[in-house]
Amino acid sequence: MCKRLFAILFIVASLCFTKAMASHIVGGEFTYKYIKDTIITGAVFRVYTVDLNIYQDCVTGQPEAIAQDNPAFFTIYANNSNIPVYVDTAVFYDVPSAITVPANFSNSCVTNIPQLCLLRKSFIKTYYLPENESGYTFVYQRCCRNASIVNIVDPGDKGATYYCTIPGGLTTNNSAVFKYYPPQIICLNNPLYYDNSATDADNDSLSYEFCPALEGANDADIKPIVDPPPPFDTVAYFSPPYSYENPMTGFPAIQIDPVTGIITGTPNRIGRYLVTVCCNEWRNGVLINTSKREFQFVVTDCSKVVIANVPQFSSAPNTYIVDCSDYTVHFINQSKGGFAYHWDFGVPAVTTDTSSAFEPTYVYPDTGTYLMKLVVNPGTTCPDSIERFVEIYPKFVVSFSDSGNHCPGAPIDFTDKTISTMKPINYWKWSFGDGDSSLDEDPSHAYKYGGTYNVVLISQNAKACVDTALRQVLVEDFRPFAGNDTVIVKGESIRFNAQGGVSYSWTPAESLDQTDIADPKGYYPDTGLYTYYVHVQSAYGCQGDDTIKVLVVNQASFFVPTAFSPNGDGLNDVFRPTAVGYRSLNFFKVYNRWGEEVYVGETLETGWDGTYNHHKADVGVYFWQISFTDRFGKEGYLKGDVTLIR
Numbered sequence: 001m002c003k004r005l006f007a008i009l010f011i012v013a014s015l016c017f018t019k020a021m022a023s024h025i026v027g028g029e030f031t032y033k034y035i036k037d038t039i040i041t042g043a044v045f046r047v048y049t050v051d052l053n054i055y056q057d058c059v060t061g062q063p064e065a066i067a068q069d070n071p072a073f074f075t076i077y078a079n080n081s082n083i084p085v086y087v088d089t090a091v092f093y094d095v096p097s098a099i100t101v102p103a104n105f106s107n108s109c110v111t112n113i114p115q116l117c118l119l120r121k122s123f124i125k126t127y128y129l130p131e132n133e134s135g136y137t138f139v140y141q142r143c144c145r146n147a148s149i150v151n152i153v154d155p156g157d158k159g160a161t162y163y164c165t166i167p168g169g170l171t172t173n174n175s176a177v178f179k180y181y182p183p184q185i186i187c188l189n190n191p192l193y194y195d196n197s198a199t200d201a202d203n204d205s206l207s208y209e210f211c212p213a214l215e216g217a218n219d220a221d222i223k224p225i226v227d228p229p230p231p232f233d234t235v236a237y238f239s240p241p242y243s244y245e246n247p248m249t250g251f252p253a254i255q256i257d258p259v260t261g262i263i264t265g266t267p268n269r270i271g272r273y274l275v276t277v278c279c280n281e282w283r284n285g286v287l288i289n290t291s292k293r294e295f296q297f298v299v300t301d302c303s304k305v306v307i308a309n310v311p312q313f314s315s316a317p318n319t320y321i322v323d324c325s326d327y328t329v330h331f332i333n334q335s336k337g338g339f340a341y342h343w344d345f346g347v348p349a350v351t352t353d354t355s356s357a358f359e360p361t362y363v364y365p366d367t368g369t370y371l372m373k374l375v376v377n378p379g380t381t382c383p384d385s386i387e388r389f390v391e392i393y394p395k396f397v398v399s400f401s402d403s404g405n406h407c408p409g410a411p412i413d414f415t416d417k418t419i420s421t422m423k424p425i426n427y428w429k430w431s432f433g434d435g436d437s438s439l440d441e442d443p444s445h446a447y448k449y450g451g452t453y454n455v456v457l458i459s460q461n462a463k464a465c466v467d468t469a470l471r472q473v474l475v476e477d478f479r480p481f482a483g484n485d486t487v488i489v490k491g492e493s494i495r496f497n498a499q500g501g502v503s504y505s506w507t508p509a510e511s512l513d514q515t516d517i518a519d520p521k522g523y524y525p526d527t528g529l530y531t532y533y534v535h536v537q538s539a540y541g542c543q544g545d546d547t548i549k550v551l552v553v554n555q556a557s558f559f560v561p562t563a564f565s566p567n568g569d570g571l572n573d574v575f576r577p578t579a580v581g582y583r584s585l586n587f588f589k590v591y592n593r594w595g596e597e598v599y600v601g602e603t604l605e606t607g608w609d610g611t612y613n614h615h616k617a618d619v620g621v622y623f624w625q626i627s628f629t630d631r632f633g634k635e636g637y638l639k640g641d642v643t644l645i646r
Contacts, residue, residue: 023146023156024061025069026118027182027295028054030138030164031175033201035126044131048166050074050138051124052091055101055182055295058117068223069093072123072140075226079134079168082229088125089225097122101181109382111303116184135168139226141216149296150271151242152213152235159217160294161232167288174201175291176279182295187302188270191309191386192254193318196277197261198291204281208261211278212244213294235274247275248297257317264318267299306337308376308384316464320372320388324396324465330361331372335384338376346370346390364392367421393422396465400457404444406475407542411444418469420461427460433473450477480536480544487551487559489581489631493523494550501536508532524552556581556630563643566610575642576607577626586627586635590642593621610644619644 035047052074056066070093076086101118129136140162147156167173176198183194200206212234217224237243248254254265256277263277275297281289311332313321323329331343345353345362347370355362364370370392375385397419404412418425430438432445433453447453453473460466480500488494498504498518506515511530514520524530530550537543559578566573579585590599590608598617599608610617626638 023144024057024065025142025160026055026057026146027293028052028140028160028162029178029291029293030140030162031177031291032138032164032166033174034172037131037172038128040128045128046131046166046172047126047128049124049126050164051122052140052162054093054121054123054142056119056121058100058119059115069121069142070123073223073225074123074125075139076127076129077137077139077229078132079137079165080132081134084225084227084229085136086127087225091123091125093121094124097124101184103184109305109384110187111305113302114185114300118184120181129166131168133168136166137163137230138166139163139230141224141226143217143219143222145274146272146296148272149274150238151247151273152237154236155274157219158215158235159222161214161216161226162292162294163214163230163232164291165289171283171288173204173281173289175289176200176204176206176281178279178291178293182293182297184298185302186267186297186299187304187307188299189266189268190302190304190307191266192250192264193387194263195261196256196263196293198279200281202281202283204283204288206261207258207280207282208256209258209278209280210245210247210256211276211290211292213274213276244276248273248299252312255317262318270299270301273297273299304337304384306376306382306384307335308338308374308386309334309336310372310374310386310388312388314391314464316389316391318387318389320390322391322393322464322466324393324461324463324467326394327364327366327392328361329364329390329392331359331374333359333374335374335376337382337384340377340380342375342378344373344375346372364390367392367394391463393461393463393465396420396422396461396467398457398459398467398469400455400469400471402455402473405541406473407478407538407540408448408450408475409446410542411446412473412475413442413444414455414457415442416457416459418457418459418467420465422461422463422465425459425461427458429458431456447475450475450479476538476540476542478538478540478542478544480534480546482532482534482546482548485549485551487553487578487580488524489556490527490552490554491525492581493521495519495521496532496548498534498536498546500544500546501538501542503537505535506532507535522550524550527552527554553580558582558626558628558638560624560626560638560640561642563645564610565645566616567646574607574609575624575644577604577624579604579628581631583629583631583633586629587625589625591623591625592617593623598622616646617644619646 030052032048032050038045072091074088074091075084078085098121101120103116143159145155145158149155178198180195186192214232215235241249248267249269250265250267252265256263276294279291310320311334343355343360347353370390371387372390373387377383399417401415401417402412428441430443433455455473457469482498483496496519504518509515511522511524512520532548535545557580564572564575588601592598598612621641621643623641629635
């Protein structure tokens, strides 16, 4: 019986067509309905009625192309096979179900409405499908798309594929059915609110998303028997800015609510856009079917007399505001052409939650999500309306604390102290003020340098409440310093001068009179190199170490460099002699080779920077003189030369 049945199913009539492109088709969708199970000659057959809806442009569509749509070709695959189990070339459209889709526009309300005509034709047929474990896929293909579509590549050469999948095994299913007709005209820069939701006879859970459109057929074979089988290639979108997830540009962006199926946003570019919506059916947490609707949204520069508009202050789909501070909401009205207004604030089972004010303020009774509606010019010839969600979820206040030593290099622990009535808190963004950041809930961070840093925490909870906290964190500018290395004559003493803290500890104790003060005295009767370490602690508890070296020489001396290079690299940029064991310097002078005085000073700390009359001195040899008074009060004189190089 089965062999004979499948032999009948594979009989296909040979049909010829003139080359009429299907630019009249602007969308389509497949649905099905489970009828019953029946037994034929001992075998179980599952009975389904399958319905293909095609939307035809009856203004610019070619009549011969429209005529060629009837009959439709259905190719049926078992989901576990690449070979069709049935090719049906005699699916005729159901004449009573053919309707002209209402435009939902009034010439009195839109002054430049274009000529519109949209037909919906349904191709309906009932099939007896042998029961199997994998289920079946029904496929229909038609070429080609409108060449004027702006968001896909080569639209005039690309056909379309519409399909539906019927589950197998013991599962029976009715596909989801979209409730409302697609919009024919969308007005530029006007808020879009289109309910693309569906109903499901099985009460399955439904979710919605934008999904890819599929290629199918070509200009050589405009209505083929589908081969090869699924999966099918997706169309190529012009990217950027378009993708199947972002089929139209807008501000706010065009988006679909995954729970309600409502498409919102404000389109900001004229054109014809290919948009595909997938309605996913879930049963017991398992995806059992996806119903697709493909359509072309036409955005035009309407001259609407009345435009109802309430802005969006939230990134949530079609949401006016997520108020996380209190229950009071002030509504902004950006409508045009209005003289009367009716607000319904969306509180269930309440009839007094209304206002006729232009921009009202309303106190909501409790937390929750409310669907607010504004009707502009209600009861007149040209009203307009808009709906927005209002989410009330107080209280959400972001704050944080920190602990640890506020010292360079020491970790500081930051702790989120956000107060949120609605849990959980699921997002944290820390900016530590020094260029570093973290997404952890309670991070630790170490600052390299002391200073005052602006620490910012942005936090968000599961209800999209967002708040920001800023506070300054002071890190001590802790710089332990033992002093500069020095040279002294034996038999003399030196007074140290450590800095940076409130307590000090010197090691080793050799030649020092004390080891626990900032300025111990060291006495050196013998020559040698002495290295000291000081451990410094600040008033805030910061701790660190530094070193100082003391070179003890036999007699007083001048140490004079023979060359220097004032090129700004920070190395040997200044000609600066070093004196050891002298009471005072009388003068330090430098001359060029012509005897001109280029520098004079009474201290060695400054030195000559290689300039003369505020200009760079020439490279070459210069001569220096030093007049001094030694530790015994006797005056002396030294001279020599130095080479300036760059």
